[in-house]
Structures are given as C-alpha cells and as structure tokens.
Amino acid sequence: MLQNIRKIVIFALMLLVGTLFWGCDLAFQTTGLSTTSSKSTSTSEVNSNTTTSSFDNTETQTENSTTSITSTENTTTDTSSTTELSTTTVSSSTTTEDITTSTTITTTTASTTTNTTTTTITNTTSSIITTYPSTTFQETSTEIFVESIIISSIFQDEYYLNDAFNHDSIEVEAILSNGERIIIDQYAYEVIGFTSAVIGQQTIEISYGTHSAYFTVYIIEKDGFTIDMQYYKSAEGLTGNALLLELRKIINNGFSGVNYGQSRYILDKSDADPNKPGNVILVYLGISVSGVWDSGNTWNREHVWPQSLLPGSANNTTVNIPSDLHNLKPSDPGENNFRDNKYFDNYSSSQTYEPRDEVKGDVARILLYMITMYDELSLVNRTPNYLEMAMFSVLLSWHIQDPVDDFERNRNNVIYSYQNNRNPYIDYPEFVEMIWG
Numbered sequence: 001m002l003q004n005i006r007k008i009v010i011f012a013l014m015l016l017v018g019t020l021f022w023g024c025d026l027a028f029q030t031t032g033l034s035t036t037s038s039k040s041t042s043t044s045e046v047n048s049n050t051t052t053s054s055f056d057n058t059e060t061q062t063e064n065s066t067t068s069i070t071s072t073e074n075t076t077t078d079t080s081s082t083t084e085l086s087t088t089t090v091s092s093s094t095t096t097e098d099i100t101t102s103t104t105i106t107t108t109t110a111s112t113t114t115n116t117t118t119t120t121i122t123n124t125t126s127s128i129i130t131t132y133p134s135t136t137f138q139e140t141s142t143e144i145f146v147e148s149i150i151i152s153s154i155f156q157d158e159y160y161l162n163d164a165f166n167h168d169s170i171e172v173e174a175i176l177s178n179g180e181r182i183i184i185d186q187y188a189y190e191v192i193g194f195t196s197a198v199i200g201q202q203t204i205e206i207s208y209g210t211h212s213a214y215f216t217v218y219i220i221e222k223d224g225f226t227i228d229m230q231y232y233k234s235a236e237g238l239t240g241n242a243l244l245l246e247l248r249k250i251i252n253n254g255f256s257g258v259n260y261g262q263s264r265y266i267l268d269k270s271d272a273d274p275n276k277p278g279n280v281i282l283v284y285l286g287i288s289v290s291g292v293w294d295s296g297n298t299w300n301r302e303h304v305w306p307q308s309l310l311p312g313s314a315n316n317t318t319v320n321i322p323s324d325l326h327n328l329k330p331s332d333p334g335e336n337n338f339r340d341n342k343y344f345d346n347y348s349s350s351q352t353y354e355p356r357d358e359v360k361g362d363v364a365r366i367l368l369y370m371i372t373m374y375d376e377l378s379l380v381n382r383t384p385n386y387l388e389m390a391m392f393s394v395l396l397s398w399h400i401q402d403p404v405d406d407f408e409r410n411r412n413n414v415i416y417s418y419q420n421n422r423n424p425y426i427d428y429p430e431f432v433e434m435i436w437g
Helices: 002-031 230-235 240-252 333-339 357-373 392-401 406-419 430-436
Strands: 045-047 059-071 081-083 088-094 099-105 110-112 117-130 146-154 158-160 170-176 181-183 190-192 200-208 211-220 279-281 288-290 300-303 328-331
Touching: 146 200, 146 211, 170 200, 170 211, 230 240, 240 357, 240 430, 300 333, 328 333, 357 392, 357 406, 392 430
Parallel strands: 158 211
Antiparallel strands: 059 117, 081 110, 088 099, 099 117, 110 117, 146 170, 170 181, 190 200, 200 211, 279 288, 300 328
C-alpha cells in the first residue's frame, strides 16, 4: 500500500514539473514573435528633430507605402502578448546640394494570440522637397512678324545739289519676331524727307509698313570743279539725272550727222596714228595700218555698240544712229568678225568680249555717249537685248582704269568738226561720277 502511494506522488511531481517546463517554453515562443527595429541614414548631418532648408521655388514629391505581414500559428494555450513600437522621426539635410529631405517612418502593431499571430509594419510619409533655380521659358509663336527695321549700312551720305536719291546708298533690314534679320528690297520701302534743292543737313525717314528708321545726309556743292567750255555751260551746278538730261539736250542741239558712207573718209583722220602720218590705229589690235580706204580689206568700220542692237541699218547713204561717228572705229576685219555683237566684260567668251587695256576707257566713254545721245538706248548688267549693251558696272570701272588721253581728245575734236557734237565724257570725265557715282 505504501509503495503504491509513493508511485502516485512521484507521478504527480513529474506531471507538475512537465507542466511547468511546457508553460515556460510556450511563453518564450510567443514573446519572441515581436521584433522592432528602426534605422535611418543621411549623407551629411542627422538631427534628433527636424532640419529645414528652402529656396524660392519648390517641388515636392511624397511617397507613402504600407507593408503588411501576417503569420498564423495554432496553439493549445490562450496566451497573448502585444508589443507597440514607438514612432521615430529622422530628418536629414545636405547643405552642399541645397536639398532638404524629410523622412518619417512609422512602424506599428505587432501582436500575437494563442490562435493567430499578426505582424503589421506600416511605413508612411516619406517626403523630399527640392528647390531649383527659377527659369523662364518663352513660348514660340508660329506666326513670324516684323518687329522693327534698321538701316544696317550707309554707303553714301553726301549728295550734290539737285541729285536724285540713290537707293543703292543704303541697306535696310527687317528684324523679325524670331530674331532673324532679312534685307528689305529697295522698292519695298519709302524714302521720306529727301530733297537736294537746298545745301545742308537732312534727316531722312525710311518707312516700311508701320515701322520707320532714320539717317542723316548732307547736301553739298561740288568743290574744285568748274565748266570752262561754253558748250557745256548750261550744265553747270547739275548732278545726277538732271545733268544727264542737260547733256542730252546739249549734244543733240545743232547735231548734223553724216551718212555711213562718209565715215570711210573721216575715220582715217579721227583715229590717225600720231606717230605715223597716213596710218590709222586699229581699235582692238592696237596696230598701225594704212589709212587709205580699200573697200574694207585693210580695215573696216566697227560699231562699238553692235549694229544688230541698234535701230535702223547701216548703209552708205543714210544718216541714222548706226552712222554716228562717235560709235565707229577702224578695226581689223578678222578681229571685227570675231568680236561680232558680243557685249563687253572682263573676259572673252562666246557671249563676251574683252578689249585690250589701252582702249577699255575709250570703249566705256563711247557707250556712255550713246545712252546720253539716244534716250532709247540703255546699259545693263546682264546679257543685253535689242537696244541694250553691257556690262554697265564693268564699263564704269574701265572709265576710271583707263583715263582720257590725247588720242581721244583729238578724235573728239575731229568728229565735232564733222557732225557738230561732242562726247562730254571725254571733255569732262568728272561727269561720269557726277551722274552715276
């Protein structure tokens, strides 16, 4: 009996000890389910509260996130443990980049029960505030318009009395709304306030649409130039187109032309070789040959302004433009044929002809005479048509390059004695500059 009682007591003690060990193990497991950690790192400086830096303009980006983790475990004992994690706020600032970063991490609620264990981690409110320098953007319009005009170049600001305005003397540009600049055609704008009738300073307005620009010109007298020849006295004080028109009147007044046949016996005198009596100088080759007319075998009559580009035809009995002595020169027949009706330029080609340097000025002044004498003729800077010759700009340069010489002066005097008019650009080379300068 006593032995049986001892067995019961030992069993009860063992049962009590087992129960105690099992309870401790369960408590350890349920407590170990809750874990908290919080960590924050900054690149420069960490404060326990908040660090703030601001700029004029800010841009804020906010990022919120929530993460839930749930785990379930079945147990046999109703034991619960709850751990509440505190909220930690960490702010970091970086002064070298002038960027303020504010970060808040909140982790809440870790709980366990005997039947269900739930772990929840929530991250909220992560904010970054960044400020950039102020920038202004200009919207580009598809419509381009003129904002203003300017006089970008002035090539001539002095005019003589009675001069016409020279449109080539200035360059006008339009400033567009997109910043580009374009040259305005000289016929598209208006010149306001120009008059050369009075000596002095003038302010000239250039008007284009609703826009205007201004520049100054000076009206002056021609210094150092006087007309001594009574023949041209009525042209004194004139310049530009007014001078041209007056010279046309002068050289047509009293003109008494000769027919083309008579020129055969005049050119041997007008173009006589001063160093070899009885000879003539051939215009393009510059050689001296006998001046005796032999039906065009030794020399023939060259039309400096081609006969095919003049009105009428050259025949030995007619007085007309083709028979004007100022336009005729003795020439080598072969060279005359080679030149044909080509216009003058600084090179020879199938369409152009370049004479020798010694007569380039002579040629220029003959053609300038022709457009002064006959208003139906004109000089151009392109391939000429009927009643035209070229190149005008080249001829003006030749006039300067090859000045008037005694050979030309003698020729002018001889022709005057036959047809009673003169070439004004031989008598006064200054007239060229005063008209077309």
